[in-house]
Amino acid sequence: MLPIIYAHRGAKAYAPENTMAAFKLAIDMESEGIETDVHLSKDGYLVLIHDEKVNRTTNGKGYIKDMTLEEIKRLDAGVKFIEKFKGEKIPTLEELICLIKNTDIILNIEIKNNIINYPGIEEKVVKLIKKYGIEKRVIVSSFNHNTIYKIKDIDENIKTGILYSRNIKRPIRFAKNIKADALHPKFKRVSIKLMLKAKLTSLEVNTFTINTEKYFEKCFKYRVNGIITDYPDKAIAFKKRWING
Numbered sequence: 116m117l118p119i120i121y122a123h124r125g126a127k128a129y130a131p132e133n134t135m136a137a138f139k140l141a142i143d144m145e146s147e148g149i150e151t152d153v154h155l156s157k158d159g160y161l162v163l164i165h166d167e168k169v170n171r172t173t174n175g176k177g178y179i180k181d182m183t184l185e186e187i188k189r190l191d192a193g194v195k196f197i198e199k200f201k202g203e204k205i206p207t208l209e210e211l212i213c214l215i216k217n218t219d220i221i222l223n224i225e226i227k228n229n230i231i232n233y234p235g236i237e238e239k240v241v242k243l244i245k246k247y248g249i250e251k252r253v254i255v256s257s258f259n260h261n262t263i264y265k266i267k268d269i270d271e272n273i274k275t276g277i278l279y280s281r282n283i284k285r286p287i288r289f290a291k292n293i294k295a296d297a298l299h300p301k302f303k304r305v306s307i308k309l310m311l312k313a314k315l316t317s318l319e320v321n322t323f324t325i326n327t328e329k330y331f332e333k334c335f336k337y338r339v340n341g342i343i344t345d346y347p348d349k350a351i352a353f354k355k356r357w358i359n360g
Contacts (some may be wrong), residue, residue, distance in 0.1 A: 117358070118338075119147045119342070119343065120146055120341075120342055120350040121147070121149065121321070121341055121347075122137075122149050123323065123345050124165060126144055126348070128326075130248065131197075132165060133151055134203040134204070136193065137224075138214055144347045145351050146220065148341065149211070150225065151224060153161050153208055153226050153236070154179040154227050154228075155179070155236045155239070159209055159231070159239070160184040162180060162207055162241055163206050163211060164192075164205050172192055174190060174195065177254040178231070180290060203287065210243050212243065221254065222249065223255075223276075224240060225246045225255070226259070235341070237277055238269060242270045254266075255274070255275050255276070256278065257277075258306070263277055264294065275297070276295060276321060286300070286304075286309070287316055291316065291318075298318055299320050300320070301322070301323060305322050306337075310338060319341065320340050321340055321341030321342075324343055324348075326346050328353055335353075
């Protein structure tokens with residue numbers, strides 16, 4: 116099996132990250148998966164943004180946790196990227212699911228509660244996944260590994276992955292202990308040894324963030340399961356060349 120190509124926060128090299136413009140572009144680029152980040156608004160909506168604050172990516176200021184969905188939707192999430200995308204909004208997870216529900220795209224939902232605790236976010240994510248019947252096309256990941264355990268406790272059939280950039284002692288054993296289905300390491304943590312152990316224990320390895328042909332090639336040679344990239348078009352083109360020899 117060749118790696119699945121996941122568009123990181125959508126096609127974020129070409130459009131404002133975690134916006135519908137970036138997700139639609141990722142689909143147009145033939146991405147096989149989309150990775151996105153989920154926070155919880157003050158009034159309990161699952162919204163797609165990477166940071167805990169809106170400051171970096173929008174024309175607003177403040178924490179997502181302190182804002183209602185109505186307040187969040189007033190913000191411009193495109194103008195800071197380039198004028199062309201002025202007017203783009205922060206979408207909800209439901210909006211993204213509606214966009215991809217009739218496709219074959221795999222959705223990697225990263226729950227961003229490693230800095231701010233969002234009580235009940237795991238239940239809300241699982242409920243939405245089930246509402247649209249996309250359980251078989253979803254993987255939930257997080258740097259907060261307690262969240263991964265909670266997801267499995269809510270529904271053991273939801274696929275999960277543990278995110279990590281720093282070294283974890285015995286990551287395979289750790290993942291198995293919390294019933295995770297995959298490792299999501301930064302690429303420098305990926306090795307032939309890790310891949311062999313992962314395959315022997317039926318763990319997937321989806322790595323981030325891979326943006327150059329040099330590293331695409333390494334990922335293909337290592338036989339990782341998934342590549343998370345800002346440039347899905349380049350990764351897909353590389354994959355096609357690899358298939359054609």
